[in-house]
Amino acid sequence: MHSAASKALFEQQTSKLEGLLLDERNWRVVERAFPILDTVFRHEGRIALRVRMQCDDWNEQPPSIELMNEAGEFLAALPTGSNVFNSSSHAITHRPFICMAGAREFHTHSSHLTELWDNYRSRSGYDLGGILTQVWHAWLKSTP
Amino acid sequence: MTEDQVTGNKKTDSHVDVVILTTSGSYPSTGTDSVPSHQKVRQQLKKAAQALGLVDTDTWVAKVGGREIDPEKSYIDNGLTGSVRIDFGPREGGGGA
Numbered sequence: 001m002h003s004a005a006s007k008a009l010f011e012q013q014t015s016k017l018e019g020l021l022l023d024e025r026n027w028r029v030v031e032r033a034f035p036i037l038d039t040v041f042r043h044e045g046r047i048a049l050r051v052r053m054q055c056d057d058w059n060e061q062p063p064s065i066e067l068m069n070e071a072g073e074f075l076a077a078l079p080t081g082s083n084v085f086n087s088s089s090h091a092i093t094h095r096p097f098i099c100m101a102g103a104r105e106f107h108t109h110s111s112h113l114t115e116l117w118d119n120y121r122s123r124s125g126y127d128l129g130g131i132l133t134q135v136w137h138a139w140l141k142s143t144p
Numbered sequence: 145m146t147e148d149q150v151t152g153n154k155k156t157d158s159h160v161d162v163v164i165l166t167t168s169g170s171y172p173s174t175g176t177d178s179v180p181s182h183q184k185v186r187q188q189l190k191k192a193a194q195a196l197g198l199v200d201t202d203t204w205v206a207k208v209g210g211r212e213i214d215p216e217k218s219y220i221d222n223g224l225t226g227s228v229r230i231d232f233g234p235r236e237g238g239g240g241a
Contacts (some may be wrong), residue, residue: 016169024165024231084236100237124200125234129167133233137205141236 006058007034013128025136037063037128040070041136049079049139054104055128062117063131064104067096079142084135100138102131157181160219164192164230171195176227185222186215189232207231 014032017039022029031038035056041049048070053063067075067085078085078096086099090109097105099112102125107117120126125134161176171177171192179188185206193201206213208230213222 013168016167020163020170020229021165021167021231024229082236083238102237124198125204125237127168130234133167134236137233138236 006056006060010034010037010055010058010128017129027136037132039132041139043140047144051132051135053128053132058128059121062102062104062107062121062126063128064093065098065131065135066093067098079139079144082138082142084138085142098135100134102126102134157220157225160224161227162188162219162230163228164188164232166192166196166198166232168196168198179219181220181225182218184216184218185213185230189215189230192232201232201234203235204232205235 011034014037017027017029017032017037021027026042028040028042029038030040030050031052035054035058036052037055038050038052041051050068050070050072052066052068054066055063067078069075074095076096078087080087084098084100085096087096089095090097090105092108093105097103097109099106099109101107101112101115101117101120106112107115124130158181159178160181162179163176164171171188172195177188189201189204189206193199206215208222208224208228213224213230219225219228
């Protein structure tokens with residue numbers, strides 16, 4: 001996709017991440033400037049999770065999702081209790097990763113090469129806000 | 145009569161004031177809709193989906209105050225009164241490498 005079109009789609013799909021929604025979900029948007037969507041999830045009694053989505057070439061390819069602590073340091077191990085969080089080293093990023101359709105690391109993982117992003121990207125819940133929401137729901141079910 | 149926990153206003157039990165929050169926007173876009181308390185939550189979710197251009201939302205999760213509610217039940221049957229903020233979004237997909 002042309003970069004300008006990618007940027008326009010990014011801006012359209014992230015423009016509503018504001019106000020009551022962020023309050024209700026206890027999200028803090030650290031950065032929202034193409035191609036980066038950087039958000040912190042907080043929840044009482046839990047360690048915050050920072051989710052930085054690298055959305056270059058959106059939506060020809062899914063976002064690469066980086067997982068960090070609130071200070072921006074990459075996590076060496078991910079929350080447990082949800083198979084969306086995979087603490088093994090990804091062959092490309094060499095870091096723990098999100099193993100869920102909609103994350104670039106899923107679609108480039110050797111176990112999922114046949115699960116093409118093209119089959120997901122027009123589905124409900126696979127816009128940028130939808131993917132972020134899916135990661136959030138997985139995080140809420142995980143520990144710690 | 146119940147007391148709205150946010151504003152302290154007295155309200156009748158026959159209606160709730162509802163806003164639906166999604167990453168694609170809120171419905172209504174400003175303020176709230178007054179909805180019969182006995183109405184199924186699903187009805188307002190469908191209105192929101194139509195207004196916000198959302199498709200295939202039947203499997204999405206609706207939460208109020210972090211608690212998942214049942215859209216096929218009414219506001220009353222979900223224990224909801226007064227001002228109601230519904231957080232609506234897709235469940236996480238399956239993972240596993």
